[in-house]
Amino acid sequence: MTGWRVADGGPVIPSFGHASQCLKENGWFCTDWIRDHWGDTLQPALVQHIELTLIAVAIGFAIAFLLALVGFRFRLLDPPLGAFTDFLYTLPSLALFQLLVPITGLTVTTIEVALVAFTLFVLYRNIVAGLRSVPAEVLESARGMGLTRTQTFLRVELPLAVPAIMAGLRIATVSTISIATVAAFVIHYGLGAPIFDALAEPDIFRTKLVAAGALAILLALGADALLTVLQRVLTPWNRLR
Amino acid sequence: MTLASLFVDAFRFIADNASFLLDKAAETAELAFVAFGIAIVVAMPLGLWLGHRHRGLFIALGASSLGRALPSIALIGFFVAILGVGFWNTTIALVVIGFPPILTNTYFAVEGVDRDVVEAARGMGLTEAQILRRVELPLGLPLILAGLRIAAVFVIATATIAGIAGGGGLGEVIANQPAYGLAGVLAAALCVSALALLTAGLLALAQRAAYRRMAPSA
Numbered sequence A: 001m002t003g004w005r006v007a008d009g010g011p012v013i014p015s016f017g018h019a020s021q022c023l024k025e026n027g028w029f030c031t032d033w034i035r036d037h038w039g040d041t042l043q044p045a046l047v048q049h050i051e052l053t054l055i056a057v058a059i060g061f062a063i064a065f066l067l068a069l070v071g072f073r074f075r076l077l078d079p080p081l082g083a084f085t086d087f088l089y090t091l092p093s094l095a096l097f098q099l100l101v102p103i104t105g106l107t108v109t110t111i112e113v114a115l116v117a118f119t120l121f122v123l124y125r126n127i128v129a130g131l132r133s134v135p136a137e138v139l140e141s142a143r144g145m146g147l148t149r150t151q152t153f154l155r156v157e158l159p160l161a162v163p164a165i166m167a168g169l170r171i172a173t174v175s176t177i178s179i180a181t182v183a184a185f186v187i188h189y190g191l192g193a194p195i196f197d198a199l200a201e202p203d204i205f206r207t208k209l210v211a212a213g214a215l216a217i218l219l220a221l222g223a224d225a226l227l228t229v230l231q232r233v234l235t236p237w238n239r240l241r
Numbered sequence B: 001m002t003l004a005s006l007f008v009d010a011f012r013f014i015a016d017n018a019s020f021l022l023d024k025a026a027e028t029a030e031l032a033f034v035a036f037g038i039a040i041v042v043a044m045p046l047g048l049w050l051g052h053r054h055r056g057l058f059i060a061l062g063a064s065s066l067g068r069a070l071p072s073i074a075l076i077g078f079f080v081a082i083l084g085v086g087f088w089n090t091t092i093a094l095v096v097i098g099f100p101p102i103l104t105n106t107y108f109a110v111e112g113v114d115r116d117v118v119e120a121a122r123g124m125g126l127t128e129a130q131i132l133r134r135v136e137l138p139l140g141l142p143l144i145l146a147g148l149r150i151a152a153v154f155v156i157a158t159a160t161i162a163g164i165a166g167g168g169g170l171g172e173v174i175a176n177q178p179a180y181g182l183a184g185v186l187a188a189a190l191c192v193s194a195l196a197l198l199t200a201g202l203l204a205l206a207q208r209a210a211y212r213r214m215a216p217s218a
Helices: A031-073 A075-090 A093-099 A108-132 A136-144 A149-180 A192-200 A206-234 B003-016 B018-053 B057-069 B072-083 B087-111 B115-123 B128-165 B170-174 B177-214
Strands: none
Touching (some): A031 A075, A031 A149, A031 A192, A031 A206, A075 A108, A075 B128, A093 B128, A093 B170, A093 B177, A108 A149, A136 A149, A149 B057, A206 B057, A206 B072, B003 B177, B018 B087, B018 B128, B018 B170, B072 B128, B087 B128, B128 B170, B128 B177, B170 B177
8 A cells, every 4th residue: 555545536556358468567668658558547637638728828917917016006015915925835735735625526627726826926926027027227218118007017027028928937847847736636637636546556657647747747848938038029129039 | 614614723723732833843844855855966066167158059949948837746766666655765856856957056056157257266376276266156146046046946846746755744634634624734835934034034135145245345
């Protein structure tokens, strides 16, 4: 016994009827299992995981952006808002997923609420830091050119903050993909599900663990690369870097 | 159950089980700080050396992305599969989690030191080791400490996940809702949060002190 707990679904016992030598020996990377179970296990989990991440980052970004606007405009509110997102971030993910269950139930909403809470810290900090990083001379010349406060924000501060905002988005996306695997401890969903299933088996189903873990890592690195490209497209004036 | 009553129950749980939670917090702290210490010993010299030589930008950037991408639960499971359940499998997993931010920040801290300053030091006859120790390390200290802060919070947060793998500590309480109830889970979570905030706070103070020392004395 390894002491792992599965929320539901229970341990999946592989059928050894036609299993390969690799599977019988509980190998680390049995390609035949991956091929056989891509369609019924890995691919659906991957799609669920992408969905979880996209929704969490989109909602997290919207909330963080509004909070950052408040923190940016009213400096007094910045420290308490920052401290609040700090606190949310230090809450152990394993606990937050469980604590939300009485409120939102054993649903995907529970996972999303927790994931959104974790994205706020990085996004809030980066958006505020990006908006603040605009040099005073630049703001001075914007005012000299007769731009209103709103125009200065939309045409000067916001575009110049894009690199910092994108850096925050990259970190938030990658961390969300990683943290979302923990959610399967409570709700059998996403790439965490095959990972916890693998851990629930007496000797740990190694191929399943490695395959699902590797998919999570590849998804995170792929998302990171995609956002890096997007950042370059959004900030053509920064190409020199 | 409302959220407010849950918090009330959690604080009652903390009051009733203070010594138990302290024991568990000490276990988590031991696990986290041993791993944090090892990660510093391994990552910092590497970061200092690569930064000093202005080499390995790819390693530093790659480490930061990969470090965040590693799913902690799969990582811990991986080491349990190799080493079995115990203190060291979780410790190694935590070292792997803490390593990237320390390496990346140390690298950029040293790499970013004004090259003219380094040249001047070299011109004054300082050896490479002296430049690293007396010029680059003090100038890069605030950024290095920022990296330690990120790593400490990461490692403490992940140490609780180790609770599912028999790693003990507060994570064991969090992972065992049937035994401790939701109030116990929240109580343990608040203890973890306090531990992380305390550690981050101490490192933030050190960082501020380092900044003040670096400020030009007019």
